[in-house]
Amino acid sequence: MHITSMPSSISTRVVRLQPWLNVRNVEACFITLQQGALILKDRGKTLLDENLAGIHLANRPPDGTFAxxxxxxxPDGGYVLASCRSKVGERNLQIFGPSGRFVRSFPIGDGIEHLAVDSRGRIWVGYFDEGIFGGDPLSAHGLSRFDQHGDLEYQWNGRPNAPIDDCDTLTLDDNDAAWICPYSPYFVAMIKGFETRTVLPKAPVSIMSGLLVGPKHLGFVGGIDFHGVGDQNGFRINVSPEGSRIEAMPKVGPDPTPKDSVVTIVSLETGNRTQVQILDQYSAPMTFRHNVSCRAGAALCWNGSHIYRFSLDSLLAA
Structure with a gap:
């Protein structure tokens, strides 16, 4: 089933989160298999688990340009680390065993936006525009999947589907299917094995930071309430000639809630939309941009001192 239109009326509610973990100077936090977490600090040199225990990685290759x-x-308890920028052929992914001992490294392409591992151990990678258009064939399609030996198993095909200019979101569901909502068409597609299906031809928001996937709903984390240049939602988009700057005039209308702290939930059965604004324990709006990690229907978000978690089910029940 897919939805071709969105109802005009949108209900809005507010959810206040309490901290899940108290940890300072978090640079990034990633939701993992079994709803665990891995936390990066100190410019990627410190790796913590969800118990805030340090993970020691042994016999790492010389760092070089790897950050x-x-x-x-x-799935076996080992670890995958990646460096988002690389030259063509440079080994920017490292695999470690459950004990933290180095196993192997291999290239996965430049411009890594998202990295996810499914229950079969396959490594999914979504790329941002500099990697897609930077001349590296591993990242040129916007979405790739590798096995644990570095063999390329799958790449997004932009001919029957729309091309990916920037893989804004990538999440894996509980059945190992990958879900994406890429720039610039902003549709939602599901990739299961080698088969692709468009689930939502037009997303309700653009430039979102995460995607939550449930049996009957999708949750778009953050974003901007527009679909394209000069669209019906009242946005005027000015893009610089080199494409490096985007300016959006605010929407004028009855929907003033800032999307940067909002999850927009869409029913896959009816197309109905609900907006949930996420606040921290002090009732301040959360900032999702670059500070959220999603897997299936669960999400982690963070600020300078705390990590929070929420789920699509909890937002629907609020």
């Missing part, structure tokens, strides 16, 4: 920006767990 850890992404981390995931493997």
């Amino acid at each position: 850890t920006t992404h981390a995931q767990r493997l």
Whole structure:
């Protein structure tokens, strides 16, 4: 089933979160298999688990230009670390065993936006525009999947589908299907094995920070309430000639809630939308941009001192 239109009326509610973990100077936090977490600090040099215990990685290759920006767990308890920027052929992914001992490294492409590992140990990678258009064939399609030996198993095909200019969101559901909502068409697609299905031809928001997936609902985390240049939602988008700057005039209308702290929930059965604004324990709006990690229907978000978690089910029940 897919939805071709969105109802005009949107209900809005507010949810206040309490901290899940208290930890300072978090650079990034990644939700992993079994709803665990891996936390990066100290410019990627410190890796913590969800118990805030340090993870020691042994026999790492010389750092060179490798700077850890992404981390995931493997099904056997091992770890995957990646560096988002690389030259063509440069080994920017490292695999470690459950004990933390180095196993192997291999290239996965430049411009890594998202890294996820499914229950079969396959490594999914979504890329941002500099990687897609930077000349590296591993990232040129916007979405790739590798096995644990570095063999390329899958790449997004932009011919029957729309091309990916920036893989804004990538999440894995409980059945190992990958879900994306890419720039610039902003549709939602599901990739299961090698098969692709468009679930939502037009997302309700753009430039979102995360995607939550449930049996009957999708949750778009953050974003901006527009679909394209000069669209019906009242946004005027000015893009610089080199494409590096986007300016959006605010929407004028009855929906003033800032999307940067909002999850927009869409029913896959009816198309109805609900907005949930997420506040921290002090009733201040959360800021999702670059500070959220999603897997299936669960999410982690963080600020300078705390990590929070919420789920699509909890937002629907609020």
